[in-house]
Amino acid sequence: MSQNFRIENVGLINKDKKLCFKFNGKKYFGYEGDTLASALLANGVHLVGRSFKYHRPRGFFGAGVDEPYAIVQLYRNNETEPNIKATEQELFEGLEAKSVNCWPSVNFDIGAINNFLKIFLPAGFYYKTFMWPKSFWYRIYEPFIRKAAGLGVASIKHDKERYEHKYEHCDLLIAGSGPSGLSSAYAAAKNGAKVILAEDKPRFGGSLLTSDVNIGNQSGKEWAEGIIAELKTMPNVVVKNRSQIFGYYDHNMLVMSEKVSDHLPATKKYHPNKRLWYIRAKEVLISSGSIERPIVFGNNDTPGVMLSSAAKEYLKVYGVLVGRNPLIFTNNDSGYETAIEFKKHGVDPIVLDSRKNPESEIINEAKNIGINIKNSYVVVAAQGYKKVKSADIASISDDKKQLGKIENIQCDCICVSGFWTPTIHLASQSGNKTKFKEEIDAFIPGQSKQNERTLGAANGVFSLEETLKTSFAAGSELSKKITENDNEVLIPNVVEKKSSKHDKFWCVPLPEGKNYKRFLDFQNDVSVSDVEIALKEGYRSIEHVKRYTTLGMATDQGKTSNLNGLQLVSEIENKVVPAVGHTTFRPPYTPVSIGAIVGREIGKHSKPTRKSPMHAWHEKNNAVFVDAGVWLRPRYYKRGNENLFEGSKREAKNVRTNVGVCDVTTLGKIDIKGPDAAELLNRVYTNAWLKLPVGKARYGVMLREDGIVMDDGTTTRISENHYHMTTTTAQAANVLSHLEYYLQLVWPELNANVVSTTEQWAGAAIAGPKSRDLLQKLFPNSNVSNEGLPFMGYMEDDLYGVKARIFRISFSGELAYEINVESDNGNFMWEKIMEVGEEFKIQPYGTEALSTLRIEMGHVAGSELDGRTIPYDNALESLVSKKKDFIGKRSLQRTAFIADDRQRIVGVVPLDKKTSIPEGSHLVKDANAPLPNPKLGHISASCWSVEYDNPFSLAILKDGKNMIGEKLFVMSPLKNKVIPVEIVSSHYVDPKGERVRS
Amino acid sequence: MLYIKCPHCGMRPQIEFSYGGDASVKRPELNKDVSDQDWDDFVYNRKSLRGKHLELWQHISGCRQWIKVERDTSTHEISRTFKADEEVA
C-alpha cells in the first residue's frame, strides 16, 4: 500500500528504514520512528476500533498518552498484550495489531446495533439494564456483552518476558522533558545535584518538537537537542526516555515505568521488557505539560475528528497529513498554529473560530498567508459514519446560545482546539489541593503538600519565556539548597508569538429538531445527555455522577473529558466549576503492565525457599516435598509406586513398631540468655518456669493478650542463665517479635536477650520403641537409660566427634529424642543415624506420617492453634497456672471463655470405620435439618490411624467435654459427603501417655 | 511508601518495618486486679485518631528494635521518631 498521506522531507522519522507491519491482518509500511498511529494515518487508515458501549466507529483522537480511542491488541514475538495505545506504540519490523471492541470485524460490527436501538444504553446502564429476567442474564446478556465488550484480551499463557525493579535516590526528579523540564534539569545539573529526568515519549523535547519558537537563536527543537546531549554527558544526571512516572506516593516516593523493549521486535537476551523504578527524591519538579481539550459538538466521535495539536504533531514529527481537506475548529490561537502548518505544506484548511474578533500575531500570520477564517462560527455536527465526509457548520450568537443557518461543507478531518488543560495528575496524587484558575478554565496545583513543585504548562503557564524563567530559577534554587553550589546559568533569549485570549466556549448547542450524540468521554462513550440524565435522576456529587455515568473512569482516566464534564455539571447546576470540584486523581497516571508491578518476584522467586542441611539426602531418597511456610519439607519418602496415603502409613507404622527419623530443622529456635530469662519465660508461658532445673526441658503454651493461644513448644534450660526455646515452624518469626516487644517496651527492666538460632541448628527426631537402643549406639559413652536421660531430660554429648544436644521430647507420642547439631554437621548426623539405625529397621518419615502420629495422640498443632482457640479448647488447661500472672491471663476470665458449653477438642471416628473424613467438614446433630443446619464444630485434622487401622480425626466441638460417646454427622457440602460418626476422646492412642515415659 | 527514620539506623523505607499499633497503650501491671473495662480498653479499644498519632513500629529487617513514630494519620507525615525507652515530650 502506498504512503498516501506522507509528505516528503518533513518529520523526525528515519525514511531510510522502511518497516513492514500488519493491522487487522492487512500489510502496511511505515518508517523507523513512526508510532503505529502515525504509520496507519500515513496509509490513510482512520478506522481503528469500535467504541466501548455503542460500538461506534473510532479513529485517532490524539497523538500520545491522552489517546482515548486507538487502543489495540498487540502481537509481538508470539505474545499478545491488550490495552496498547496505537499513539504510543512505536513501530517495529513485523509488528502486528488488531482492533478491539469489534466483533466480528471492525468494518461490520454486530454490537453497533446498540447504536441504533431505541433503548440507547443511557447513563447508569450498568445498574439498570439487563437486570430482568434474572435467568436471561446468565444465558443471553452476559455472554453477549462479554463477547462484544472489553478493551482486548489478556493472554492466559505464562509471560516469558522479564521485568525488573530498581530502587533509586536522587536530589531532583523531573517529570517531563519539555521546555520546563529541560531548563530546571540543566540548572540543577550545573549545581552538581543528582538529577533524574524522565520523558514518557521516545523523543525528548515535549512541545519544543512541534512549536514554532526560537531559544537562544536556535529553533526550539535544536535547543532541546543541545541540552539533552549535554545532560547525557554529566555523571550526576540520569536521562530516561520511554519512561512514564505514573505514581506519586508518600514521602516523595515516585514510581516510573521504563519501557525497555516495547519498541523492538523482541526483547534482547538478558534485557527486561520493562523496568519499574522506585525513586525516593528530595525534590520533585512536575513539568508534565498540558493536554488540549476538545470542544463538544454533534457526532464529535466520528473518525477524522481529532485534537488540533495531534494533527500538528503527526505533521511535524511524522510527516503525515491527517487529511487533505481539513477543517479547524478552535476557541483559541492554537488552532491557527495547526492551520499554518497545513498551509505551509500545500494544504488549504478552513478555520472556524468561535470568537468574534480575535487579534494576535499568529492570527495575522494566518491571514497573511491566505488561510480562510470564519469568526463566530462553530461545527454543529460531523457527518460521515466511518470517516468524516463533511461538517454541518453555523454561525453562533455572541451569547453562544443561538445558531445561525446550518451549512454543510466538505472536509475529511476536523481538528479541534478547546484550549489547554494542565496535566496536574502527579501533583494531585501527592496530596496537593488543586485550585481552579479562571483565566484558563482549568485546575492548577495549589499549595504543595510534599516536596513538589509544578512548572510550565502543567502549572497553567503557557508562555515559553515565563516557563523558562521560572524553571531555570526553580532548578537553581532547589539544587543550591541541596549541594550548596551556586553556578550561574544564563537564561537564553526567547522568540515566541504572543497569543490572544481564548474563548470560554466548550459545547456547541444542539440545533432545533436534531438529537446528535455529543460525547464527553470518548473511551467510555459518555455523552452530554448521559450526564443530564444522571443529574435529573438526582445525582449531585461529582464523584457520584462520575460513577453513575462512568465519565472519566476508562483507562485514560478522563484526560480529555474531565473538564468538559465539570463544565456541563456546573452549567446545569448553575454553579461555578470550582464549586463542583473535580474527582481525585489516583495512580497510575497511565495503565501499567501487571508484569512490571510484579517484577522478578514470580514462581520460585516470589518468596525465598529454605532448605534444611539434609535436603540433598531427602532428594536422593525420593522425598516428595511440601511447602511448610517458606521451608521445603519431605512429606513422605516414596518407595516404588506408593502414593502419599500408602507411604505415610508405612512410615507411621514403622515409628510405632521400630524407629523412625524425621527432619525437624525447620522448628523455630530462639536462644534466651540473661539473669532474668526464667522470669521472662514465666511471664510469656501459661505454666510455671521459675523452678525448671538445668538440664531439663518443659512444654509450654503462650497466649496473646486476648487469651488466644499463640504458639506452643518446648524450652530447655541449657545452663543457669541460658535457655533454648523452640517454636512451631510457622510462628517462629512472630514469637521472636513478640518476645522483643515485651523485652524492649513492656518490661525493659528484665535483663534477658533473645536471638533467633533457627538456622544455626540442624535437628533430627528419632521416635519409636527402638529409639533408645539407637540412641545408645549413637552415644555409647552416655547413660541414656530412663533414669540417665528421663522424659524431658537434656544432655550434651559427642556424636563421632561432632558436638550434639540431645533432648528427650516427643511430638509423636512414642518414646522419642531430638538431636541437634550445628547446621554444617546436619547431613553427617543424619547419615550416621541412618547407618547405625539400620539394624533397628529405621526409616525416615515425613510430615504426613508426623501428622498421623500426633493426631492419633491428640497432640495439637497449627490446625487447632488456629488463632481462635484458648488453652481449654485444646485440653491444655492443666498448663495454665492459677498462681502466677502471664500474658493473656486476664482475658481467660471472659464470659465466653468460661462458658459451660465451651468448645473443646475431641476425637471423631466414622461409624463404618472406613470413610475418611474431610478436614474442614462441619459437625451437626441432624443431617436432614433444614438449612442453615446449626454447626456444632469442625474437623481440624484427619488421619488414618495406624494403631487401629481406621480413620480418625480431631475436631473442635461445642461442649466437647460432654459429647464423648455422642453420635453426630460430619457434613462436607464441598465433597458432597455425609458421614455418621462417634465422638471419642482426642487421646485416641496411649491416653495415659505411658510410651513417652517408658 | 513511608520513609521512616529509625533512631538507631537512620532513614529507611517502610518495607523494612512492621507496624505495632498505638504506642500510648500501657499494659496493666502484672499481678494487679484489673477491671473488665480497663482490660477491654487495653486489649481491644483503640482510638481511630485523625491527626498526630504516636505508634509503634519494629525495624524488623534492620536492627529489630521497636521504635515510636509520631505520624499524622491523615497526611502520613512523620514528625518525630523515638527509641523504645525515650520519653515522648
Ligand SMILES: [Zn+2]
Ligand atoms: Zn533500625
